Amino acid sequence: MLGLRTSALPDCRPLLADADDLTLAFQPIVDLASATIAGYEALARFPGSTGPDVWFAAAAEAGIVAELEALAIHKALAAVDRLPPNTFLTVNVSPHLLGAEVIENAFAARPDLHRVVVELTEHTPVADLSALRRQTDVxxxxxxxxxxxxxGSGYSGLQQLAAVRPQLVKLDRALVSDVDGDPVRMALVEMIGEFAGRIDAWLLAEGVEKPAELAAFARMGVPLAQGWLLGRPAPEFRPLDPDVVRLVRAQTARARLTESVASLVRPVRQCVLGEEPATPPAVLVGPHGEPTALLLCDPRTGEVHTAPVSLRVHPSTGIEDTLRRALTRPPxxxxxxxxxxxPAGHVLGLLRIEDLASPARSGH
Structure with a gap:
C-alpha cells in the first residue's frame, strides 16, 4: 500500500473489499527530442479484467466517486519520492471534484507538490470555471x-483550456490515431500546438501506437508522447526499452533534417525573482525554476528593462515554426x-530572432 495507513485513506467499502484492491500502474511519457522519459502517468487498476472506467462509473452510481479518486491520489502521491531523477508524475482528477473536501485532503497529504502534474481528466461542462481556476492556482x-x-475533443474542453491555462495539454486520442495519413488531423494538431505555445504549455500526444504516428508527431515538433508503442503501464517505474530508444532517436533524427532550434540555443544567466538582478540578457525565474520574465538591454539606449516571457519552445521545435510564432507576437x-x-519548464537557454532568421544560421 505504498506505506499508507489504512485509517488515513478514504472509505470505499461499498465498492472495494479493501483499499489495497486499488493498485497503480505507471505509463512512461517520453521526451521525443532526447529519447528519454520525462514523466509517468499514474493509472488506477482494479481486481479482475474490468477496466477502470467501469469501476469509476460504479463509484459514481454509489455516490463515492470522489472517495475513489481520492484513494488513487493518496497512493499516487505516496509514490512521488520513488520517481527516477528528472521525471514527474501525472495524477488524474475529475475537474468537477477538485473542490471536494476528500480530494483537497488527499492533495494536502503532500504539502510540496513539486514534480506532480495534476491532470484534469473530464470535459463535461464545469459549472464554475472561476472556481476551477482558483483551485488549480492553489x-x-x-x-x-x-x-x-x-x-480538441469539444467546446467544454476548450473552455477549460482558456480558463485554467495549463502547463501541459494532452491531445485527444481521436486526433492521435492515424494522424500520419490525415492532413485534417495534422492541421488540428498544429492549431492546438500553436495555442499551447501561446499559453506557454507543452503538447503531449497520448495513445501513440504506430511508428508512423510517432514519425508524424516528431515532424510536427510535438515534444512529448505516450502510448503502447513507447511503453505500457507497469507496476513500477520502468526505463525505456532500448528498442524504443532506438526507434525514437531514428524518428527524431529524420525530423531534424528539417532543422530544429536545438542547435541555436544560447546559454543565458538565470536570476531568482526578487534577488539582485543579473546582467542582461537574463531570465528571471520563479521558486520552481519556471521562467517569469526577461531582463533585457535596449541596444539603442542602453536602458535595462524587464519584458514578459511571450514565447517558450521545446528544443525539438522547428526553426521556421519558431520564427513564425515569434514574429506574430505583439509589436x-x-x-x-x-x-x-x-518538459518540466526549466530554462535551457535563449533563441535570438536574428539567429532564427539567418539563412546561414550564423553564430554557432
Whole structure:
C-alpha cells in the first residue's frame, strides 16, 4: 500500500473489499527530442479484467466517486519520492471534484507538490470555471503543474483550456490515431500546438501506437508522447526499452533534417525573482525554476528593462515554426528572445530572432 495507513485513506467499502484492491500502474511519457522519459502517468487498476472506467462509473452510481479518486491520489502521491531523477508524475482528477473536501485532503497529504502534474481528466461542462481556476492556482502555488486531457475533443474542453491555462495539454486520442495519413488531423494538431505555445504549455500526444504516428508527431515538433508503442503501464517505474530508444532517436533524427532550434540555443544567466538582478540578457525565474520574465538591454539606449516571457519552445521545435510564432507576437515584443525550456519548464537557454532568421544560421 505504498506505506499508507489504512485509517488515513478514504472509505470505499461499498465498492472495494479493501483499499489495497486499488493498485497503480505507471505509463512512461517520453521526451521525443532526447529519447528519454520525462514523466509517468499514474493509472488506477482494479481486481479482475474490468477496466477502470467501469469501476469509476460504479463509484459514481454509489455516490463515492470522489472517495475513489481520492484513494488513487493518496497512493499516487505516496509514490512521488520513488520517481527516477528528472521525471514527474501525472495524477488524474475529475475537474468537477477538485473542490471536494476528500480530494483537497488527499492533495494536502503532500504539502510540496513539486514534480506532480495534476491532470484534469473530464470535459463535461464545469459549472464554475472561476472556481476551477482558483483551485488549480492553489495547487500551482504548492509546486504542481496543471494538465488538461483530451484537448480538441469539444467546446467544454476548450473552455477549460482558456480558463485554467495549463502547463501541459494532452491531445485527444481521436486526433492521435492515424494522424500520419490525415492532413485534417495534422492541421488540428498544429492549431492546438500553436495555442499551447501561446499559453506557454507543452503538447503531449497520448495513445501513440504506430511508428508512423510517432514519425508524424516528431515532424510536427510535438515534444512529448505516450502510448503502447513507447511503453505500457507497469507496476513500477520502468526505463525505456532500448528498442524504443532506438526507434525514437531514428524518428527524431529524420525530423531534424528539417532543422530544429536545438542547435541555436544560447546559454543565458538565470536570476531568482526578487534577488539582485543579473546582467542582461537574463531570465528571471520563479521558486520552481519556471521562467517569469526577461531582463533585457535596449541596444539603442542602453536602458535595462524587464519584458514578459511571450514565447517558450521545446528544443525539438522547428526553426521556421519558431520564427513564425515569434514574429506574430505583439509589436512591442516581436523581436524579444524566445525562451527554450525542457518538459518540466526549466530554462535551457535563449533563441535570438536574428539567429532564427539567418539563412546561414550564423553564430554557432
Amino acid at each position: 495547487l500551482r502555488q504548492r509546486g504542481a503543474l496543471i494538465a488538461v486531457d483530451d484537448a 512591442a515584443h516581436r523581436f524579444d528572445p524566445v525562451v527554450c525550456t525542457d
